[in-house]
Amino acid sequence: MTSFDLRIAIVGSGTIGLSFAALHLSHPTKRIQVVIHDPRPDIEDYVKTTLPEYVGADVSLPQLLESKQLIISSTLSTALESVDIVQEQGPENVSFKQKLWPQIEKAAPSTALFWSSTSGIPSSVQGVNMQEPARLLVVHPFNPPHIMPVLEIVPPRNISTDKDASKDYIDKTIGYWKTLNRSPVVLHEEVTGFVANRLSFALFREAIHLVNSGVVTAAEVDRIVEESMGPRWAVRGPFWSYHAGGGKEQGIRGLLKKVGGTVQACWDDAGTPSLRPEGEGSVAAWEDALCQQVEQSYGVLDDEDLRDRDEKTRKVLAITRA
């Protein structure tokens, strides 16, 4: 019998669950055993038709099943036996998740890590009926997770149990994802919708507003984004980019000084509430704190930084516009 480095249970296997399963099975250094559990009656057929699309042509599904690297199990307690990690993708329903986690906690080993892929239900809400709610972390992917590197790790807040336990689970969680060349980011607060979707939805809202107002069509919005901020932000995020945009000497401070009025006019015209205080030329406390943070993270950008950005941007555009 072959031994495995880790056994991971995928509880709930829609497209996100299978995408994660494919990712674990592709681990470059560890031999991962993946157990898929889902109560749907056609689960075997579903896995057999959908998973090959994610794992790639060079992996044989019959061989994965034959070698027990992949197991499909309709019984939760069997699926969770000797498991190291439980990754849950059940329905986005509070009472469903609140009932599920105590069952998982009971069936899984006491050392297992518990991850929820939820896009909106905080772990502090999901875990209210657990013995040790600090074990439960949100590990929120950007779809599809076998391709997109980011993972938002959101620990429960306001829990009464020992916080060190949670820290230990966080460290182990981060450690695993880094071995898979993923990019875990631990959020410092449990916030509605987490971060990636909030940022995306903010732009989406303005896009809807502009289409709705007849300024551009939806397809024109897509083209604009694909040919401007899409490639820009693929290479460098918004704060780095605005820091670069303000010029070498002043960075993000110069940017806010130079275009702050236009930024504010756009926010006002879109009807979003002000982040800046009233009064001409005044700088809010947060603005200074933000600029300090950006400066401490990136320092003074030089010509080499911009050349690197431009070179990568050209390469990205060569792919996306091909």
Next chain:
Amino acid sequence: MTSFDLRIAIVGSGTIGLSFAALHLSHPTKRIQVVIHDPRPDIEDYVKTTLPEYVGADVSLPQLLESKQLIISSTLSTALESVDIVQEQGPENVSFKQKLWPQIEKAAPSTALFWSSTSGIPSSVQGVNMQEPARLLVVHPFNPPHIMPVLEIVPPRNISTDKDASKDYIDKTIGYWKTLNRSPVVLHEEVTGFVANRLSFALFREAIHLVNSGVVTAAEVDRIVEESMGPRWAVRGPFWSYHAGGGKEQGIRGLLKKVGGTVQACWDDAGTPSLRPEGEGSVAAWEDALCQQVEQSYGVLDDEDLRDRDEKTRKVLAITRA
């Protein structure tokens, strides 16, 4: 004497002006003569130190000057002689631009196209003192224009002169940029900040809010964007992406049905005003119009569309994460 296909005057030559100059000089099929005009006393030195960075190592600046493919002129009337296009990047100051355009109109041939690179002053405001304000188009780039393909073309609105004149200028403008492999988008309304910056600033606002609230650091925001929506939107814009996210059968309608509540909760939590009407499950008129537009543009996405997206996304990530 060599002849040129087109003569373009760059009026105001900071980094945007020189970036455009480099772009024109790189034209794949047309031989463009570029005349740079700027009143700054050190303009020759500035062009000689900065332009080589943009035109690339295989272009010789002395040769461009020798062959008169590039001319630096301190006199506006000389610069505009026999010109086909005037591209303006002066200071972002309403009265400056309102004084400048009548001078340009007087000095340039009556057939010349007039383009302003302004990031915020509409052409209907800039051109109030012109004889033919319909000639003046905003041609707003995303920085730096010699790399980023998008150009927002914004014709003046509410002008009393013949609108056909403006249409002719728009067609010629689009035609030129397409020969340069650029991506011009004509906006249907003159809107504050135009489209690309409005979209970017909307995400920027939410990013500031989340940093300001202590949820993430600025550098973490950048990493999240670079590893999720950056590469996604480089490949496919937000409407296409959400259309894909809703699944084959329902598309963007399915997406809004499935995550509409979370989207709304994020907007509410961020304090942005509602786009959706009150009431559970109701669909606003705009929502239906938007979905129809997306469906008409993209139809039903199939596996091949998603495979293409995923393949390109992998390639983009291989560049940006190298």
